[in-house]
Amino acid sequence: MLKINELSKRLGISTRTIRFYEQHGLLPSVQREHNQYRIFGEEDIWRLQTIIALREAGMAIKEIKQALEPQGLPDSQRLRYYLELQRSLLTTQWLEMKRMAETTEQMIHLLQTQQTLPIQEIYHLADQAKHLRELRQNWQDQWNFDQRATTHDQDVHIRREEYPYYEQALTSTATFIHATAGEHGLDLGIGTGNLAGKLVASGVHMSGVDQSQEMLKQCKHKFPMIETRIGNMLAIPYPDDHFHFVVSSFTFRHLNQQQQLLALTEIHRVLKPHGRLCLTDRLIVDQAVVEDLLIDLSANGLERQSAYHQWQHPALQQWFEEHGYITKYHTIEQKVGCVLAVSLH
DNA sequence: GTTCTCACA
DNA sequence: TGTGAGAA
Numbered sequence: 212m213l214k215i216n217e218l219s220k221r222l223g224i225s226t227r228t229i230r231f232y233e234q235h236g237l238l239p240s241v242q243r244e245h246n247q248y249r250i251f252g253e254e255d256i257w258r259l260q261t262i263i264a265l266r267e268a269g270m271a272i273k274e275i276k277q278a279l280e281p282q283g284l285p286d287s288q289r290l291r292y293y294l295e296l297q298r299s300l301l302t303t304q305w306l307e308m309k310r311m312a313e314t315t316e317q318m319i320h321l322l323q324t325q326q327t328l329p330i331q332e333i334y335h336l337a338d339q340a341k342h343l344r345e346l347r348q349n350w351q352d353q354w355n356f357d358q359r360a361t362t363h364d365q366d367v368h369i370r371r372e373e374y375p376y377y378e379q380a381l382t383s384t385a386t387f388i389h390a391t392a393g394e395h396g397l398d399l400g401i402g403t404g405n406l407a408g409k410l411v412a413s414g415v416h417m418s419g420v421d422q423s424q425e426m427l428k429q430c431k432h433k434f435p436m437i438e439t440r441i442g443n444m445l446a447i448p449y450p451d452d453h454f455h456f457v458v459s460s461f462t463f464r465h466l467n468q469q470q471q472l473l474a475l476t477e478i479h480r481v482l483k484p485h486g487r488l489c490l491t492d493r494l495i496v497d498q499a500v501v502e503d504l505l506i507d508l509s510a511n512g513l514e515r516q517s518a519y520h521q522w523q524h525p526a527l528q529q530w531f532e533e534h535g536y537i538t539k540y541h542t543i544e545q546k547v548g549c550v551l552a553v554s555l556h
Numbered sequence: 557g558t559t560c561t562c563a564c565a
Numbered sequence: 566t567g568t569g570a571g572a573a
Contacts, residue, residue: 214557214558215557215558215559216557216558225567225568226558227567227568227569228566228567228568230558230559230560231566231567231568235566246558246559247558247559247560248557248558248559249558249559266566271566272566
């Protein structure tokens with residue numbers, strides 16, 4: 212139990228700021244002494260630390276309020292939630308720093324090899340860094356903190372309507388990834404664990420990432436052996452070279468193309484050498500257009516199935532090629548397909 | 557010491 | 566999104 216001055220000294224922020232946060236509803240649980248002095252309990256301290264972390268990550272007060280909203284959790288899980296949130300945001304910050312360090316590295320290299328650094332290069336590299344920051348920034352805006360808006364049941368219902376082959380798609384994904392017992396896999400956008408659960412059944416150690424605390428709660432309930440973390444695909448909260456394989460179903464649709472490429476870079480980072488990736492989603496957009504294309508392609512002697520999807524996702528395919536992945540495409544249903552990518556090194 | 561309010565950037 | 570100053 213702390214008074215405001217001690218707390219401000221411990222956390223390194225002004226008493227004024229603490230009052231400011233409380234005033235804006237970020238610290239709803241602070242108690243008062245008889246003399247009206249604020250008295251901060253353990254929960255408040257953890258919460259405030261989280262607020263500071265979220266602020267440093269560039270999140271607005273309003274968004275923080277939403278992020279900290281899920282009060283439905285028992286006290287024991289609430290602290291865990293705060294810490295997970297902090298880990299996830301630190302991962303995005305860490306990636307940004309890493310990216311900027313790499314950019315600087317490139318500039319130094321350019322300067323060394325070319326004696327002079329063309330102004331265009333400076334702009335180019337700076338823009339690149341700025342752009343990456345914005346991508347991650349935009350994603351933060353998209354964090355679905357209003358988690359109770361849609362329940363999982365509703366979500367599955369929508370999915371089932373849209374994709375009668377949802378279940379089959381998951382089964383196929385679990386088959387294609389060809390996991391062997393003892394391997395460690397990651398499911399990005401794990402939801403309630405429908406896909407990861409199938410893999411766990413075959414003796415694989417699974418981890419999962421999802422934005423939604425509510426989803427992870429249900430996943431934990433259904434599959435207690437799956438380790439889960441709050442996070443997103445653009446800043447995967449795991450270290451480098453950590454997984455034998457990564458699976459992700461019905462998640463890429465939520466990303467624009469640039470975000471998809473960034474997600475691939477992140478997946479590449481957390482995969483071990485010779486790691487595997489299986490992405491399942493709506494990979495085919497317009498059947499009629501594709502039929503025309505197929506005639507065209509077969510005239511050129513290209514392999515049907517591969518070229519088919521290659522046309523749909525040229526940027527992704529190009530990324531795979533540039534980063535030493537071989538790919539194989541499968542059609543599960545007219546609108547749903549999956550790509551298996553295996554790293555050659 | 558701490559609270560609150562008004563003003564200011 | 567915070568901060569300073571002054572009164573209580």
